[in-house]
Amino acid sequence: MSNKQKISVITLGCSKNTVDSERLMNQFKVNKFDLIDNPEEADSVVINTCGFIDAAKEESVNTILSAIELKKQGKLKKVVVAGCLSERYLSELKKEIPEVDAFFGTEAYEGIVREFGGSLKYELLGERIVTTPKHYAYLKISEGCDNPCSFCAIPLMRGTHKTKPVDDLLFEAESLAKKGVKEFNIIGQDTTDYGKENYGRRNIAELLKKLSDVNGVEWIRLLYAYPSHFPEDLMKEISVNPKICKYIDIPLQHISDNVLKSMRRGITQRRTKELLYQFKERIQGITLRTTFIVGYPNETEKEFQELCDFVKDIKFDRFGVFTYSIEENTPSFILGDPVPQEEKERRKTELMEIQKEISRKKNEELIGKEMKVLIDDIEGEYYTARSERDAPEVDGEVLVLAESNLLKRGQFYNVEIYDCNEYDLFGKLKRV
Numbered sequence: 001m002s003n004k005q006k007i008s009v010i011t012l013g014c015s016k017n018t019v020d021s022e023r024l025m026n027q028f029k030v031n032k033f034d035l036i037d038n039p040e041e042a043d044s045v046v047i048n049t050c051g052f053i054d055a056a057k058e059e060s061v062n063t064i065l066s067a068i069e070l071k072k073q074g075k076l077k078k079v080v081v082a083g084c085l086s087e088r089y090l091s092e093l094k095k096e097i098p099e100v101d102a103f104f105g106t107e108a109y110e111g112i113v114r115e116f117g118g119s120l121k122y123e124l125l126g127e128r129i130v131t132t133p134k135h136y137a138y139l140k141i142s143e144g145c146d147n148p149c150s151f152c153a154i155p156l157m158r159g160t161h162k163t164k165p166v167d168d169l170l171f172e173a174e175s176l177a178k179k180g181v182k183e184f185n186i187i188g189q190d191t192t193d194y195g196k197e198n199y200g201r202r203n204i205a206e207l208l209k210k211l212s213d214v215n216g217v218e219w220i221r222l223l224y225a226y227p228s229h230f231p232e233d234l235m236k237e238i239s240v241n242p243k244i245c246k247y248i249d250i251p252l253q254h255i256s257d258n259v260l261k262s263m264r265r266g267i268t269q270r271r272t273k274e275l276l277y278q279f280k281e282r283i284q285g286i287t288l289r290t291t292f293i294v295g296y297p298n299e300t301e302k303e304f305q306e307l308c309d310f311v312k313d314i315k316f317d318r319f320g321v322f323t324y325s326i327e328e329n330t331p332s333f334i335l336g337d338p339v340p341q342e343e344k345e346r347r348k349t350e351l352m353e354i355q356k357e358i359s360r361k362k363n364e365e366l367i368g369k370e371m372k373v374l375i376d377d378i379e380g381e382y383y384t385a386r387s388e389r390d391a392p393e394v395d396g397e398v399l400v401l402a403e404s405n406l407l408k409r410g411q412f413y414n415v416e417i418y419d420c421n422e423y424d425l426f427g428k429l430k431r432v
Contacts, residue, residue: 005116006034008042010067011131012060013050015187015223015393017083019140021048022128024082024109029129031118040070044078046112049085051157053325060085061097068099080115082108084157106158107143126172133376135410136183136219136392137176141169141207145189147226149253150264150332151293151324154189161190163198166207170214177216180410183374184217185391190226192234202229205237212243218412219374221391223249227275228266239283245388248279249289255310256303259296264331269310276314287389289318294351295344296324297335304347308354315358318395321348356422359396363420370416370430373398375409383407385415387425396423403429 036042049060087105195203323344373385415427
């Protein structure tokens with residue numbers, strides 16, 4: 001096939017998929033293929049799918065069907081499906097959507113590149129075409145997961161935990177920093193497990209310390225930390241290292257001991273609270289982000305209210321709520337799905353309403369304060385920016401008055417907060 005094929009890569013799901021697609025796109029580039037943003041202007045499309053929960057699976061299938069329709073119209077020559085959905089449901093997808101030209105699982109770079117007549121450049125696997133704004137990037141430090149959570153299908157799609165070597169990550173970070181990346185958001189299925197199989201211990205703290213020495217890096221943010229084995233030295237490193245954001249994303253999923261035990265989370269309510277209080281005591285100004293699942297099979301109204309009381313007590317800075325999605329071949333599948341979807345949605349709404357009020361009060365306390373922000377973009381009369389408290393895509397923003405065109409994307413500025421709403425802050429440039 002011609003080396004000048006026009007290929008569009010569509011990425012669905014989480015930031016881990018984003019990194020996979022960025023690596024694949026770089027392989028296409030070095031094979032002299034043309035990368036096209038709009039699938040309707042491409043010869044072929046690669047869809048990097050998500051298979052995590054029902055909504056994500058539905059989005060993936062609908063995207064595949066849309067691409068097939070373009071193929072039927074003669075606008076596409078080839079449709080290739082990769083990622084989590086095809087890793088998990090390969091035989092079903094082949095049967096139900098035979099119009100797809102080829103299916104691949106996760107991180108199947110070599111097979112996909114060969115499908116288009118190219119060859120994998122192994123020495124360049126650490127290099128990526130960054131699809132986020134050029135001043136920040138996701139750094140995936142591991143793949144797979146060893147945690148036995150009853151509701152989760154990720155090990156079925158991504159396999160067991162595999163640590164990426166420190167030297168490889170430092171090379172990747174240095175390469176990205178030379179291209180202008182100033183903020184690294186550290187991701188993996190479980191970032192706190194980093195290093196255990198390669199180095200015989202969890203050495204995420206050591207990795208973050210070495211990353212902070214990379215020239216050009218100003219912010220390092222930890223996402224996807226697991227609560228049951230949070231390393232002691234990591235807490236200390238976050239506390240003392242000025243380049244590590246005082247921010248932890250630590251998905252808790254629930255607080256009721258009954259639900260936690262059934263979820264197989266490996267932690268109790270008491271230990272969870274102790275850990276959170278430690279964060280607040282030892283890391284000055286810490287921003288805590290978490291996620292919860294409502295409507296789990298053994299979550300009664302009593303357990304749900306226990307969760308609501310916990311949220312009111314801890315006062316998280318950020319969180320998200322998922323409704324339980326029953327997943328075949330997971331341990332919780334045998335429990336069925338007894339909580340009606342309508343009730344799940346009610347619980348989700350109630351929990352988010354509690355958080356909305358907490359978030360509003362926390363934002364009001366910041367009015368009049370000075371804050372360092374990173375400019376992401378400009379929209380209308382505001383620059384959209386983020387503080388140390390805000391991870392990209394999932395948290396709020398700091399909207400900075402565009403009083404002039406002096407501010408630059410990807411640059412840091414000090415602003416004074418003058419107003420807020422439930423989730424966003426409004427600031428103006430601090431005059432020196």
